[in-house]
Amino acid sequence: MKDKITNGCIYLFIYSLPFAFGWCAYVTFQDGLWFLCFIMALVALFFLFLILVSIFFKPAPQEPSPEELLQRIMVPEREEELLAFAQKVAGEDKELMQMVKESLQDPIEFYRHQEKRTKNRYIADIYYEMLEYYQENLEELNHFTLPYLLYEYKALGWLARKEDEEDIVSEIQSLQRVIRHHLPIPELDKSIYYDVPNVLLCINEAWKTSGYQITLIDEDSSDYWIAIISLDYNN
Numbered sequence: 001m002k003d004k005i006t007n008g009c010i011y012l013f014i015y016s017l018p019f020a021f022g023w024c025a026y027v028t029f030q031d032g033l034w035f036l037c038f039i040m041a042l043v044a045l046f047f048l049f050l051i052l053v054s055i056f057f058k059p060a061p062q063e064p065s066p067e068e069l070l071q072r073i074m075v076p077e078r079e080e081e082l083l084a085f086a087q088k089v090a091g092e093d094k095e096l097m098q099m100v101k102e103s104l105q106d107p108i109e110f111y112r113h114q115e116k117r118t119k120n121r122y123i124a125d126i127y128y129e130m131l132e133y134y135q136e137n138l139e140e141l142n143h144f145t146l147p148y149l150l151y152e153y154k155a156l157g158w159l160a161r162k163e164d165e166e167d168i169v170s171e172i173q174s175l176q177r178v179i180r181h182h183l184p185i186p187e188l189d190k191s192i193y194y195d196v197p198n199v200l201l202c203i204n205e206a207w208k209t210s211g212y213q214i215t216l217i218d219e220d221s222s223d224y225w226i227a228i229i230s231l232d233y234n235n
Contacts, residue, residue, distance in 0.1 A: 014047075014051070015051060017044075017047040018044045018045075018047045018048040018051065019044075020044075021040050021041075021043045021044035021047065022040075022041070022044040024040040024044075025037050025038075025040035025041040025044055028040055065197070066195070066197035066198050066200075066201055067197040067216075069197070069201060070197060070200055070201065070204075070214070070215065070216050071213065071215040071216070071229075072215060072216045072217070072218040073085070073088070073215055073216075073217060073218065073227070073229070074217075074218045075143060075146070075147055075217060075218070076143070077139055077140070077142075077143045078139070079104050079139075079142065082100075082104060082142055082143065082146055083100065083101065083104060085146075086100040086146065086150065086155075088227075088229055088230075089150060089155050089156060089227040089228070089229060090150060090153070090155035090176070090177075092177075092180065093153070093155065093176060096150070096153050096155060099149065099153075100146065100149065100150075103142065103145075103146065103149060104142055104146075107138055107141045107142050107145065108131065108135055108138070108141070111127045111130065111131055111141075111145060112127075112131065114127055114149070115127040115128050115131070118152060120152060123148055123151070123152045126145075126148050127145065127148070130144055130145040130148075147217065147225060150227075151225075153176070154174055154175050154176045155175070155176055155177075155227065156175075156217065156225055156226065156227050157171045157172060157174070157175050157225070157226040157227070158171070158223060158224070158225055158226075159171055159196050159223060159224040159226060160223050160224075161196065161222060161223050161224065162195075163196055165188055165194050165199060168194075168196055168199045169185055169188075169199070171226075172185060172203065172214070172226075173185060175228055177212065177228040178228065181210070181212065183207060183210055183212060183228070184206060184207075185203060185206075186202055186203060186205075186206040188202065196224050200214045200216075200226065211230055211231050211232070212228050212229065212230055212231065213228070213229060213231060214226055214227070214228055215227055215228075215229050
């Protein structure tokens with residue numbers, strides 16, 4: 001409400017400028033100040049022109065980019081919301097969901113054990129760094145580390161922004177829901193260059209009747225985190 005009042009005051013001020021300068025032009029004309037009258041009239045016409053342009057010549061709406069056409073879901077922060085997030089991206093994997101619950105109950109102990117257990121040294125390093133940085137804030141530790149646990153067990157995928165088509169398809173084919181539900185990956189036209197969002201849109205188009213779609217995970221990252229979610233879920 002406060003923003004609407006502020007914007008209304010700004011618009012009222014701008015729309016009053018032609019009348020204010022027009023009045024000044026009239027007063028200076030009455031006083032015989034011809035040059036000043038001329039300047040005021042020009043300024044009044046200039047502001048009137050800008051207002052008319054903004055009213056009658058609005059720019060055509062831009063088409064959304066391929067990335068904007070993809071659904072996004074957030075990684076929440078609170079424990080119960082993180083559990084619901086994991087359910088959305090990996091609900092049928094009972095073993096993984098049990099690990100998620102254990103990680104939320106005692107994240108420090110869980111990720112210390114997971115750091116030693118995992119065979120993926122990149123993920124192990126991530127667990128170590130997260131524990132070092134967030135051990136005093138368990139909510140942030142859960143928020144920032146859970147996506148890597150889901151990634152380790154292929155409930156989430158990760159794609160570099162400039163990934164080539166073969167690597168994009170390979171990463172998607174490795175995701176557990178693609179394997180579990182035999183989701184098909186369409187053939188891409190080799191004569192066309194596809195970036196990550198365009199590949200994801202093509203796959204979503206092919207999956208319209210499957211009940212699943214690829215969505216972006218809205219993380220603060222220059223690359224893409226992706227998940228496969230059921231169309232029954234809403235944001």
